[in-house]
Amino acid sequence: MGQHVLLIEDEPNIAEAIRFVLARDGWQVSVLADGALAVAEVSRLRPDLVILDLMLPGKSGLEIVAQLRAAPGTQSLPVMMLTAKGLARDRDAALAAGVSVFITKPFANADIVAQARAMVGL
Amino acid sequence: MPFNLLVLVCFTYVFFLFLVAYLVERRAARGRVAWLRSPLVYTLSLSIYCTAWTFYGAVGYAARSGLEFLTIYLGPTLVFIGWWWVLRKLVRIGRQHRVTSIGDLISSRYGKSNLLGVMVTVLAVVAATPYIALQLQSVTLSFGVFASDTPEGWALPDRNATAIWVAVGLALFTVLFGTRNLDAKEQHHGIVTAIAVEAVVKLVALLAVGVFVVWGLADGPADMAGRITASKIAAWNLQPGRWFGIIFLAAAAVICLPRMFQVLVVEDGDERHLARASWAFPLYLFLMSLFIVPIAVLGLERLPAGSNPDMFVLTLPLAAGQGGLALLAFLGGFSSATSMVIIEAIALSTMVSNHIVMPLWLRFRPQMAVSGDLRRIVLLARRLSIAGVLALGYGYFRLSGGSTALAAIGLISFAGVAQVLPAMLGGIFWRGATRVGAAAGLGIGFVTWAYTMFLPSFGSGGVISAQVFSDGLFGIIWLRPQALFGVDGMDPLLHAVFWSMVLNTVAFILGSLLTFPGPEERLQGAAFVNVFEAGNTGPRPWARGQAEPEALLVMSQRILGDAALGLFATEAKAQGKEGYLPDASPEFVDQLERRLAGSVGAATAHAMISQLVGGDRVSVEDLMAVANESAQIMEYSGRLEAQQIELSRTAGALREANAKLMQVSVQKDAFLSQISHELRTPMTSIRAFSELLMEGDAPVQVVSAQAGIIHTEAIRLTRLLDDLLDLSVLENGSVQLDLGVCNLAAMIDRAFVAAGSFTAERGFLVARNAADEDVFLHTDADRLVQVFINLITNVRKYCDVAQPRLRIVVRQKAGRVTIDFIDNGTALPKAAQGVIFEKFARLTDPARAGGAGLGLAICREVMANLGGSIGYLPGQGGPAFRVTVPLHLGQIGGRG
Incomplete structure (x- = not known):
């Protein structure tokens, strides 16, 4: 056990909810609120999965994904993107940027867990 | 000679003339008009100047006033020899502008003013009335002379009945001759030829009587000269004033008389013929006047005192027992009268129908202009006009008593038509002449002539009361008809001619100087005055076969579209040709021009056809007309352009409004998207923690913390909604x-x-x-x-x-x-x-x-x-x- 997930979310209550359900499922969860630090944290922590919000202070989720996909070590790192923007064009932009799974807020807790498991092959 | 035989002779003669006219028209219809249009026929047709007045009246004139009768011949002679260039200009203008009458000439020159056409028509009809009366009177007198067989010649039981029969006969004759059909160019080849025949008859008759008088009754020229010297004719003094005045009148009349204009300009219009006529016609006049004095002298010598000298031409042969010669003379006089009446009536009826009847008819029945059979109406109008003109002549004959000397009656007419002279000469030589000037001159001249000459001719107490004669109109002494403005003691004829012509000319010149011509008037004025200038060719019939049918078709298709093909095919079929290309006959080209004119305007159509029909250059007038149309089109396109600018301005405003709306719409979308985001964020926490709470297996502290989060987010949500509502109310201004x-x-x-x-x-x-x-x-x-x-x-x-x-x-x-x-x-x-x-x-x-x-x-x-x-x-x-x-x-x- 001990799959490592990095959660990047600026809304503290939402971050707490996701952390709670994943931790209960056995994940090791790291939480980050600032988008500007995201890429550095990924290379430092080397998580198995990244969950990030689309709208982040400091750096937007799409930019972070693009940087991750450009770097050699994180080209195939599974990335789950969350957003409160419900528009189809946001989803398209996210998938085009290399996001593996796109989930719209509000979400079902079970959904997050199931998707996270599937992404790391559990 | 029995009266009935005389009537029979007349009818036979008329039938002969009718036959001549008929045969000539048939030849003309087949296009063989070459010999009809010879200078000889032209010159002879001009001889309608010599009416019964010259045939009978000149002798009477000589018997009464001596050599003054010569003035009637000198006037035209001077015009034909000295003013040949004026006639040439008239003929050229008449041909180029397809002038149909003197009224048409004046009307056309002054910007196609129908008012002037009406004025000239009325003037001409009134002025012609005494003249026609003169012919009736002479024919009636000559009938009387024959019927009575006495030198006095007044034996007919009812002179007026004879006159009315003569009038009716002449009217029928003219209707039969002149209005059998309708010719657009108002040319009557048959009649002109018949008139030429009559001209020969009257010349031969007068010469025969003259020869008989000089060599039969007198003993040759030498004896004759002696008799003349012995007679009182030699003793008459010349009155220079009257001579000058009457020569002037006769000169004016030969141009202005409607019938002279008809034969001079309308019927032929070939300037080369005019060159021949310029010496041949004076020669004819010379021959006509040659034996006047001998006949008058012998008449006065031989016939009893009191005989009517106007009838000497008849009564001298009769008195000498020369019945055959007298009959020839009668036919000569009859020819003179009939030819004058026919042409005069035709000319007047053309004017009356063109300037009075048709405009009125078209005003009250406008739909007839496009659909109805106008030919029938025109012919009817002409026939009624002819009857009307003769009825007026008869009326004058009755009113004036039928006893006045023929020459005196004729001069009234001359003075009347001479009123057209200033407007006509001014019109063809002075570009500054205007419609107002012409109307003023004509009007004042006409009124003055009527007041000083025409109305007084009915005699004191006739139309004008004796009191007006002596005290003037309304008792104003200087308005006396024969002493206008206090000018007393002048010869009445000279007085009338002087005042009418002076007032007429002054009014014409002043009116022209004080007014400004309109564009069409200016155009016509230039076209008339500069008729001889190079390139100034007016409308004329299209020459045969000069246009390529293919070129015509291509051009027509450009304007008419496929309708042109149908038009050409129909014409080809009518011409009996295979395919769809007909010959470019003048009629067809004319038809095409009219059709094109319906689409592009008359002037443009004419100019376009001119391009294809070689030899007929585009005239200045055409170009100006085209320019006129172009100006209209430019004005129209100017309006279109203004509308275009207006439209694009509107479109710009719409685009701007639309852009604003789009911007607002984009802002609204962004706003909704943001609201959605802002609502979903607290909703996410609420849903996630409520799901966790629903699992029901968490410890109390955890439940409490999670419920606290749900509570906080719910409040946040509520506040957000409150703010949105508040903002909405504030933004709407409905707060x-x-x-x-x-x-x-x-x-x-x-x-x-x-x-x-x-x-x-x-x-x-x-x-x-x-x-x-x-x-x-x-x-x-x-x-x-x-x-x-x-x-x-x-x-x-x-x-x-x-x-x-x-x-x-x-x-x-x-x-x-x-x-x-x-x-x-x-x-x-x-x-x-x-x-x-x-x-x-x-x-x-x-x-x-x-x-x-x-x-x-x-x-x-x-x-x-x-x-x-x-x-x-x-x-x-x-x-x-x-x-x-x-x-x-x-x-x-x-x-x-």
Whole structure:
């Protein structure tokens, strides 16, 4: 056990909810609120999965994904993107940027867990 | 000789003439008109100048007044020899402008004015009336002479009955001759030829009588000369004034008489014929006048005193027992009278129908112009006009008593038609002549002539009472008909001619100088005056076969489209040709021109056809007409252009409005998207934690914490919805303001209380000035406090120094109060200063803001509603906001 997930979310209550359900499922969860630090944290922590919000202070989720996909070590790192923007064009932009799974807020807790498991092959 | 035999002879003669005319017309119809259009026929047709007046009346004139009769011959002779160039110009103009009568000439010259056409027509009809009466009188007299077989010649039981029969006969004759069919060019080949035959008959008859008199009754020229010297004719003095006046009248008449214009210009119109006629016609006149004096002298010598000298030509042979010669002379006189009446009636009826009847008819029955059979109407109008003209002549004959000397009657007519002279000569030589001038001259000349000559010819007490004769009109002495303006003792004829011509000319010249011609008038004036200038070719019939049918078809298709093909095919079929290309016959080209004119205008159509039909250059007139049409088209396209500009302006405005709408729509989409985002965020926490709570297996502390989060997010959601509603109300301007007077310090206190009650995690220092804040405002206190709360809360939330300080500065200026909120945090960057008042413009992370970013947007709307404003105040060292509010809202006025 001990799959490592990095959660990047600026809304503290939402971050707490996701952390709670994943931790209960056995994940090791790291939480980050600032988008500007995201890429550095990924290379430092080397998580198995990244969950990030689309709208982040400091750096937007799409930019972070693009940087991750450009770097050699994180080209195939599974990335789950969350957003409160419900528009189809946001989803398209996210998938085009290399996001593996796109989930719209509000979400079902079970959904997050199931998707996270599937992404790391559990 | 029995009267019935005479009538039979007349009928036979008329039948013979009719036959001549008929055969000639048949030849003409087959296109063989070459010999008909010879100078000889032309010259002979001009001899209708010599009417019964010259045939019978000249002898009477000589017997009464001596050599003065020669003036009647001298006038035309001078014109034909000396004024040949005037005639040539008239003929050229007549041909180029397809002039149909003298009325048409005048009307056409002065801008196709129908008023002038009517005036000339009326003048001509009135002036011709005595002249026609003269012919009736002479024929009646000659009948009388024969029927009675006595030299006195007054034996007919009822002179008036004879006259009426003569009139009816002449009318029928003219109708049969002149209106059998309708010719667009008003040419009557048959009649002209018959007139030429009659000219020969009257010349031969008069010469025969003359020869008989000189060599039969007298003993040759020498004896004759002696008799003349012995007679009283030699003793008559010449009156230079009358000579000059009558020569002038005769010269004017030969141009202006409607019938002379008809044969001179309308019927032939070949200038080469005119060259021959310029010496041949004077020669004819010379021959006609050669034996007048001998006949008069012998008549006076031989016949009993009291015999009518007008009938000497008949009575001399009769008295000498020469019945055959007398019959020839009778036929000569008959020819003179009939030829004059026929042509005069034709010319007048053309004018009456063209200038009076048809315009009236078309005015009252306008639909006839396009659909009806106008030919029938025109012919009927002409026939009735002919009958009318002869009826007038008969009426004059009855009124004037039928006893006046023939020459005296003729001169009245001459003076009448001479009134056209100024307008005509002015029209063809003076470009400055105008319609008004012509109308004034004609009108005044006509009235003067009628008053001084025509009406007095009915005799004192006839139409004009004896009192007017002696005391003048309305008792005004200088309005006496025969002593106008107090000019007394003048010969009545000279008096009338002098005044009518002088007043006419003066009015014409003054009228022309004082008025300005219209465009069409100017155009016609130039075309008439400059008729001989190179390139000035008027409309004329198209020559045969000069245009390529293919070229015509191509051009027509450009204008008419496929209809042109049908038109050509129909014509080809009518011509009996294979395919769709007919011969370009003149008729077809004419038809085509009319058809094209319907599409592109007459002038343009003419010019286009001219391009294809070689040899006929485009004239100045054509070009000017084209220019005229082009000007209309340009004006039209100018209007179109203006509309175009207007339309594109409208389109631009629409585009702008549309762009604005699009922008608003984009803003609305962005706003909705942001609202959605702002609603979904608290909703996400609520859903996630409520799912966890529903599992029901968590410890109490965890449940409590999670329920607390759900509660906080629910409140956040509610506040967001409240803000949105508030903003919506404020933006719509439908906010209800609760106005009242309130102290500013009290309002700021309330704001601090409200803001402080929220979160007390961080205290901060506040600097205020109680004196400055002691201001009473008339405003909505609750709304203003809402703005203050917002600003204070922002300081509490965003001030990023350890010890936050807020300074509140109040100032008054010009009825307004400014309240500045300045704290000691980090000042906003320039870019941010512009957007902080926009909706959802949250600069920092949402956790600290705790709102949806609508606060300052709401503040801006509130201040707008309160008639004030809120703005960022740069250069204060830290974040600073200035609220401006009117002291009294009602005075300065809020929004809406």
